[in-house]
Amino acid sequence: xxxxxxxxxxxxMGMTNKKxxxxxxxxxxxxxxxxxxxxxxxxxxxFVYSLEERVENNSVPSRFSxxxxxxxHLFLHLHTLQPEDSALYLCASSQDTGRETQYFGPGxxxxxx
Amino acid sequence: xxxxxxSQPEMSVQEAETVTLSCTYDTSESxxxxxxxxxxxxxxxILVIRQEAYKQQNATENRFSVNFQKAAKSFSLKxxxxxxxxxxxxxxxxxxxxxxxxxxxFGKGTKLSVKP
Numbered sequence: 001x002x003x004x005x006x007x008x009x010x011x012x013m014g015m016t017n018k019k020x021x022x023x024x025x026x027x028x029x030x031x032x033x034x035x036x037x038x039x040x041x042x043x044x045x046x047f048v049y050s051l052e053e054r055v056e057n058n059s060v061p062s063r064f065s066x067x068x069x070x071x072x073h074l075f076l077h078l079h080t081l082q083p084e085d086s087a088l089y090l091c092a093s094s095q096d097t098g099r100e101t102q103y104f105g106p107g108x109x110x111x112x113x
Numbered sequence: 114x115x116x117x118x119x120s121q122p123e124m125s126v127q128e129a130e131t132v133t134l135s136c137t138y139d140t141s142e143s144x145x146x147x148x149x150x151x152x153x154x155x156x157x158x159i160l161v162i163r164q165e166a167y168k169q170q171n172a173t174e175n176r177f178s179v180n181f182q183k184a185a186k187s188f189s190l191k192x193x194x195x196x197x198x199x200x201x202x203x204x205x206x207x208x209x210x211x212x213x214x215x216x217x218x219f220g221k222g223t224k225l226s227v228k229p
């Protein structure tokens with residue numbers, strides 16, 4: 001596979017469930033990102049990892065827990081979510097966290113019931 | 114606050130015609146990068162074009178070109194010879210330093226429809 005991949009593409013979960021989103025980049029990049037895309041709103045940056053270390057956490061609720069085991073993989077662990085967390089979650093990567101272009105995955109459409 | 118404004122929530126263009134999508138931004142920085150991304154129904158965000166703020170020459174990529182007016186903080190996208198495959202959401206964004214690393218700031222997007 002090439003580029004940035006995300007699994008699953010769709011996810012429906014109850015508020016008491018625990019699930020994880022997975023992102024994998026095949027571009028040899030050192031930086032990875034999680035974004036939230038809600039209807040009628042700009043993309044919101046959630047987390048930034050550089051060389052497997054978290055460098056930014058934009059006041060995201062603790063029910064979202066990121067994990068970056070290596071520079072190619074990024075996870076977003078979800079637990080006790082709220083209906084307002086329903087959104088498209090996009091993963092992106094770039095060569096580093098500087099002025100490099102970010103390349104996006106296809107996203108995971110999450111619905112919280 | 115650093116913001117990006119796309120004033121056209123929806124636009125429509127006839128196939129083979131030209132359309133221009135507008136974008137304005139607000140930043141106090143002098144060195145930054147600007148981007149247009151396309152998001153088709155498949156949801157994959159695809160880079161369309163990139164412009165370095167220090168360059169006066171407008172970027173072009175085949176049928177896509179920008180009109181970058183730095184003083185006016187304007188960054189519009191022109192699509193020439195529109196094709197059905199151009200139908201998508203288009204997002205304007207700029208990169209700026211924020212904290213310990215750069216951040217991409219996005220607009221709300223413009224939905225482009227292409228009529229056959």
